[in-house]
Amino acid sequence: MKEPNQKTWGKKLLSGLKQLSIMLILFILVSTVVDLWRGKDLPTESLPTMTAVDLNGDLVDVLAMSYDDAVLVYFWGTWCPVCQFVTPAVDILSEHYSVVSVAMSSGSDKKMKHFLSDKGYTLSTINDRQGFLSRKWSVQVTPTVMVFKNGELQYYTTGFTSLPGMWWRLLTA
Structure with a gap:
């Protein structure tokens, strides 16, 4: 059985962090849009x-x-x-x-x-x-x-x- 080397492990870690960052940005974006839509009837003036x-x-x-x-x-x-x-x-x-x-x-x-x-x-x-x-x-x-x-x-x-x-x-x- 071949063990992964550090270079492969590092690439996988970076790929995982990139995916996590994209998911976090998408979550924040979707959450903001949903809040704006839900708040459309909220009095502001x-x-x-x-x-x-x-x-x-x-x-x-x-x-x-x-x-x-x-x-x-x-x-x-x-x-x-x-x-x-x-x-x-x-x-x-x-x-x-x-x-x-x-x-x-x-x-x-x-x-x-x-x-x-x-x-x-x-x-x-x-x-x-x-x-x-x-x-x-x-x-x-x-x-x-x-x-x-x-x-x-x-x-x-x-x-x-x-x-x-x-x-x-x-x-x-």
């Missing part, structure tokens, strides 16, 4: 207010908060399978950045508090029981992540989003 009382009884005004620091707004649901992977990352970010989560059609305040406590989540959560806030913002897909800075929507993405992706959006807003 004369943004609606995003003011509500969270589950702790605190008044949350996202646009006002965004004048101090970038604010990540996370629309999600307890019933959303993808959110099970994204919510822990959002909770980690909430320890270091301004984060407001909006739980869409996920039950009563009592049920939501129990869910958050059971999972160990500490992020500020608005319970959008009837989906009024999500409809006002034309959110149709969960999870949806928005980043606001200086009263303006800077970033918008839907579906699975990684912790580094959200962190990067907050830093560049």
